Amino acid sequence: DQQVKQNSPSxxxxxxxxxxxxxxxxxxxxxxxxxxxxxxAEGPTFLISISSIKDKNEDGRFTVFLNKSAKHLSLHxxxxxxxxxxxxxxxxxxSGGTSYGKLTFGQGTILTVxx
Amino acid sequence: xxxVSQTPKYLVTQMGNDKSxxxxxxxxxxxxxxYKQDSKKFLKIMFSYNNKELIxxxxxxxxxxxxxxxxxxxxxxxxxxxxxxxxxxxxxxxxTNTxxxxxxxxxxxx
Numbered sequence: 001d002q003q004v005k006q007n008s009p010s011x012x013x014x015x016x017x018x019x020x021x022x023x024x025x026x027x028x029x030x031x032x033x034x035x036x037x038x039x040x041a042e043g044p045t046f047l048i049s050i051s052s053i054k055d056k057n058e059d060g061r062f063t064v065f066l067n068k069s070a071k072h073l074s075l076h077x078x079x080x081x082x083x084x085x086x087x088x089x090x091x092x093x094x095s096g097g098t099s100y101g102k103l104t105f106g107q108g109t110i111l112t113v114x115x
Numbered sequence: 116x117x118x119v120s121q122t123p124k125y126l127v128t129q130m131g132n133d134k135s136x137x138x139x140x141x142x143x144x145x146x147x148x149x150y151k152q153d154s155k156k157f158l159k160i161m162f163s164y165n166n167k168e169l170i171x172x173x174x175x176x177x178x179x180x181x182x183x184x185x186x187x188x189x190x191x192x193x194x195x196x197x198x199x200x201x202x203x204x205x206x207x208x209x210x211t212n213t214x215x216x217x218x219x220x221x222x223x224x225x
Contacts, residue, residue, distance in 0.1 A: 032212050043119070043205050043216035044158070051212075089158065093212070101146050101209055102171055105158040 003027045004092050006106035015115050019077040023090030023106050026071060031095035034103065035064060035075045038087045047088075048075070080113045087111075118142050119217035121206040127223045128196060136191045136220045138206030146170070147189035148207040148214065149181060158205070164189055196224045 005024045013019045021035075031052045036044035050057040050064045050073065057064050063076045077084055090106040121138040128134050140147060148171075149161040163171040167183045178194045193200060201224045206217040 034213065036216075041219070041221075043207075043218045046213050046215060049213060087156075091158075101148070101163055101165075101214065102160050102173075103158075103214055107155070107157055 002107070003030075004090055004104045004106040006088075006090055006109045008109050009107075010110040010112070012112045012114065013080045015082055015113055016079045019075075019080045019084065019111055019113065021075040021077075021088050021090075021109050021111065023073045023075075024071060025073075025092050027092070027094070027104075028071070029094050030092035030104075032093040033064070033066060033073050034091045034093070035062075036089045036091060036105075037084075038089060038108070044089055077111075080111075082113050082115055085111055085113050119206055119208055119215055121204075121217040121220050123220060124218065125221045125223075127225060130196055130198060130224055132196050133192070133194045134196060134222070135193070136204055136206075136222070138189050138191070138217060140187055140206075140208040140215075140217075142208055142210070142215065144208035144210045144215075145186055146209045147183065147186070148209070149189065149191050150205040150207060150216070152203040152205065152219070154202070161204075162189075162191075193222075198224050200224050 034049040035047040038044045048062045066073045087108045089108045091103040119140045146165045148163045161175045162181045164183045180192045183189045203219045207214045
């Protein structure tokens, strides 16, 4: 039962354009969402996050949008740069209790930004 | 000045062997984790420790035993290795909402 899904295995974008990565979740008890970026042979690197009480969070070229009613979040990267080419993971955290801190990850989307 | 460091990065070993992966964080975090990335690339939690106390154990075979000598270290011991244990194992730590990962340990069991 995959509670966090990234339905696009890959995305190809031209440099300078917008990249939009999508993520859907099923568990309404998730209260915090994160995006991680991963290069080959490295660990996931934290990118940006959003609390369930917000619908948007922006950090430089990266913006995360959360639509709680649709159980959907997206990561916008603008303008996209070749160095953004990596695997992007969406992750969600359950609120409270012994699950505190546990992240449930999507399967990742490979972003390729072409010069 | 690596924040979460784990060793070894690559490990090739035979079935039936016992091996350990070490992890250290210098971020002053009080919670540490082990995650596993399987062949389908899913990242799934195995264990979490808070101040040396086990918090999460995600139905991992008891051949896997984490040990936290202090809150800056969380080592993973694996006994009687099986072919299916081949994966990438990531150590991580957190203080609040954000979890920071190490670079991963690529384990291959032959």
